[in-house]
Amino acid sequence: MSTPKLTVRVARKTLAADGICCIELVAANDAVLPAFTAGSHIDVYLPGGIVRQYSLCNDPDETGRYVLGVLSDPNSRGGSRAMHEVVLEGDSLEISVPRNHFELSPNAQQHVLFAGGIGVTPILSMVHFLARNSQPFKLHYCTRSKATTAFVEPLSAAPLAAHVTHYFDDAIDAPKLELECELKTLRPGTHIYVCGPKGFMDWVLGTARSCGWPESQLHYEFFAAQAPDLSEAGSFDVRIASSGQVIHIAKDKTVVQALAECGIEIETSCEQGICGTCLTGVKEGRPDHKDLFLTPEEHDLNDQFTPCCSRSLTPLLVLDL
Numbered sequence: 052m053s054t055p056k057l058t059v060r061v062a063r064k065t066l067a068a069d070g071i072c073c074i075e076l077v078a079a080n081d082a083v084l085p086a087f088t089a090g091s092h093i094d095v096y097l098p099g100g101i102v103r104q105y106s107l108c109n110d111p112d113e114t115g116r117y118v119l120g121v122l123s124d125p126n127s128r129g130g131s132r133a134m135h136e137v138v139l140e141g142d143s144l145e146i147s148v149p150r151n152h153f154e155l156s157p158n159a160q161q162h163v164l165f166a167g168g169i170g171v172t173p174i175l176s177m178v179h180f181l182a183r184n185s186q187p188f189k190l191h192y193c194t195r196s197k198a199t200t201a202f203v204e205p206l207s208a209a210p211l212a213a214h215v216t217h218y219f220d221d222a223i224d225a226p227k228l229e230l231e232c233e234l235k236t237l238r239p240g241t242h243i244y245v246c247g248p249k250g251f252m253d254w255v256l257g258t259a260r261s262c263g264w265p266e267s268q269l270h271y272e273f274f275a276a277q278a279p280d281l282s283e284a285g286s287f288d289v290r291i292a293s294s295g296q297v298i299h300i301a302k303d304k305t306v307v308q309a310l311a312e313c314g315i316e317i318e319t320s321c322e323q324g325i326c327g328t329c330l331t332g333v334k335e336g337r338p339d340h341k342d343l344f345l346t347p348e349e350h351d352l353n354d355q356f357t358p359c360c361s362r363s364l365t366p367l368l369v370l371d372l
């Protein structure tokens with residue numbers, strides 16, 4: 052089933068920091084946009100058939116606009132380059148309705164947020180929501196320099212400034228994030244939220260786990276993944292549960308690619324195992340999980356996988372298709 056699309060207009064495009072543009076989208080007919088919750092993202096359909104996901108970073112209470120922050124990535128696969136160089140004010144774009152895989156926990160007594168670089172975008176919508184609803188929170192925001200720090204002005208002004216600590220790598224006298232000390236002093240009932248470059252996220256999540264934080268209180272969203280090493284990948288078969296059709300997956304093909312060649316389309320977006328768009332049920336067999344979307348506990352269940360990048364540890368996977 053394809054994702055419903057909305058037509059929006061680029062109402063404003065500005066520079067949020069060095070290398071980061073801020074894009075404000077409004078409905079093409081200036082109508083109210085579908086509501087979203089803190090941590091949500093949208094798919095943006097760009098020229099050339101590119102589909103990329105971007106977090107909504109404005110207050111979810113706003114109903115007339117969606118605000119995106121987009122980093123100019125020198126290793127861009129086309130998405131950030133298009134957003135920076137091709138998309139202009141006044142342009143029309145197609146987007147998906149908002150979805151959320153990075154939600155605030157309603158059971159948390161306190162929220163502690165860690166943002167690295169452009170990872171602040173979903174965190175910012177959380178900050179707006181928490182401040183507006185007078186919920187206890189604090190944000191640790193790590194960037195290379197003040198010049199490359201997006202949304203530094205609203206985060207440095209009332210009412211948000213009292214909850215935010217900035218860490219600039221190039222500032223000699225700036226505070227350094229003492230992560231282990233911070234995590235060891237958090238009270239029970241605290242939930243942790245992390246977004247940013249993979250190295251930053253691995254550091255925060257790894258330290259939290261080593262300090263005994265349960266997975267149920269760790270929330271995270273990856274922006275990009277390293278391409279899985281398929282140099283030693285083997286081949287396997289998948290069977291479509293509804294039809295019994297068996298399809299061979301060669302070692303140089305993804306499951307999505309092999310199924311598409313047989314006329315079975317699975318909707319994808321990131322193609323890196325990050326977004327969960329292609330998530331598919333598994334009825335038999337054991338997947339070789341290579342995604343960053345499912346939690347370790349969900350991996351252990353082996354009842355679903357991401358066919359855009361994951362493979363199989365058994366000769367056959369039976370898919371719930």
